[in-house]
Amino acid sequence: MKDRQTAHDRSARLRQALDQCADGDDSGIAAILDIEGRQLLGVAFRMLQRHDLAEEALQDAMVQVWRKAGTQRADSGSVRGWIYAILRNRCLNILRDGKRLSTLAPADLALVQEARQQIVPTEGWEILAGSSKLRTCLDGLDAPGRQAILLAYVAGFSHGEIAARQNMPLGTAKSLIRRGLSALKECLS
Amino acid sequence: MTGLSDDIRDLASDYVLGLMPEGEMRLFEELIQRDPELARHVGDLRDSLLPLDLSATPRDLSEGFAESTRALVQADAADGPAAPGPANPAPQHAANITRPPSRRMTGLAAAALVGIAIGFGAGGLRPQPEPQVIAVLLDDQGVPQAVVEDYGNDTATVRFVAQIDVPADRSLQVWTLPTPEIGATSLGVLDRTAPTRLTFDDLPGPMAQQLYEVTLEPAGGSPTGRPTGPIIGKGYAAPQV
Structure with a gap:
């Protein structure tokens, strides 16, 4: 029961934060990071295996959330799912941008690729x-x-x-x- | 039972799993915006898989991360899309994709148009007037960059479906070629790639196969009143009514 209440609260808070972003109020971004930031960074780190790349992806995702906040429809899935989808897309952008990864030292890149296999x-x-x-x-x-x-x-x-x-x-x-x-x-x- | 075709469901699966190339992804997102049933389907798929994201181990953000992110979005709001990452203003790189478009791209472009038509026709769910023509503007690699909808009453909308970096000293300009006699005519000048409604004066109603294009021009628009800069994307009108 408590879990359900918590989930409900989070969902309402995320919706409110997204509405703030859509209204041009960047405290919405701070609220999203407060509610989901650690988990989002965990997802990005798992995919990218480097803290700096994960933070880059998360920051990039927040810019996209900010820009697209007005397009998220209340009847098409949760705000939470929408935000994580944007984050994963930004991670994929980094993984598939050869130029971005080529800025890593070869040994670092090898470590990333090795870790991703696991x-x-x-x-x-x-x-x-x-x-x-x-x-x-x-x-x-x-x-x-x-x-x-x-x-x-x-x-x-x-x-x-x-x-x-x-x-x-x-x-x-x-x-x-x-x-x-x-x-x-x-x-x- | 829903009315989504198997093809669209397959594309939705690829999209949600992150298996769609970027150019296709942007066009598919355009389709999602247009089709409430598809939007619900994608939202359901995402929410089904969300527990996988929640299974990652949480990680502390670096000191000052929230503040620097807020500063970044404030700058974005002030300056237009100053997307982080390597600046890459050269138009030939605008799509960030160098491989040739896949064959299914054409099918997806067609699906987008069908989806748009279905979306507009679905029981009056959308109160907006119907566009008379829609043009998907492609770059020289065949990758969609923007979608123009012309309503035939001297208004049109443009939405960008690719990441286009607009340098501070440049603007995007939308053009059409109503007839060879009239020549290329500006529909509007944009400083950023946000969806934009364009209003203009006294053009004939849009025709099938009418050319639309977006070029990169000096800030404020072409100094000559004709396109001078590199073409970001161009495409031909498909009638919707």
């Missing part, structure tokens, strides 16, 4: 602690599909990288991921 454990659903509907549903997917979805969502791997890592043709990887997500959605609903 983000998703072999039994992917272990990433979710405790018991949850999502964990149960991930558990119900076949292992390659589950792994591919997690490599994409959690680690930011591209279709090509997933195909190479799973040792399968690109087209197979693409359809595996789409089928997997569709099955996951069905299980969750």
Whole structure:
């Protein structure tokens, strides 16, 4: 009950913060960082494996949140989900911008790439602690599909990288991921 | 049961999982803005997967991070989109994408137009008047940069669907070519890539295949009244009514 109340409060506070951003009041950005900043940075760090890159992605994401605040629709998912989606997109921008990564020393870049290989454990659903509907549903997917979805969502791997890592043709990887997500959605609903 | 096609659902899956190339992603976001059912579908998918984000270990922000982020958005509000990251004003790099557009890009552009038409037609959900034509403006690599909707009553809107860095001493200018006799005519000058409503005077109603383009011009707009700068994107009008 308390958890539900907390979640409800957070959701209302995030909505209010986003409304402030849409009105041009940057205290909305401070509020979002206050409510979600540590968790957001955790997501960015997990994907990018460097604190400086993670903060760059988070800052970049907050600029996007600021610019797009007026476009988030109350009837299309939570504000929280929307903000995390923007953050993950900014992380992907950094990962896929060869020029950005080339500013890292080769040894540092190698460390990042090495660490990224370890983000998703072999039994992917272990990433979710405790018991949850999502964990149960991930558990119900076949292992390659589950792994591919997690490599994409959690680690930011591209279709090509997933195909190479799973040792399968690109087209197979693409359809595996789409089928997997569709099955996951069905299980969750 | 929903009315989204399997193709659009597949694209939504790729989008939510971060598997869509940037150019396609921006066009898909345009489509999401237009189609409430798609927006709900994407929102549901995101919320379903959100526990994965919450499984990351939280991490402390550096001292002063919130303050510097606020300063950054204040600067953004004052100066237009001064997006962080490497400044890259050269228009040939504006799309940040050098590979040729994929074949499915064309399909996605078509889907966007269909989606726009469906969005406008869906039971009067949208009170705005319908645009008479829509043009998706592509750069020289075929990557969408902007979408122009011309309402035929001397108003049009432009939305940018790619990251375009506008140097401080430059403006973006939107043009159309109503007829060869009239020649290229300015629809408006912009200093930033925010969605903008353009109003202009006494142009003939827009026609199918009419050319629209955005160029990078000196601050305040072209000094000659004709396009002088590099083309950011151009495209031809598709009738909507």
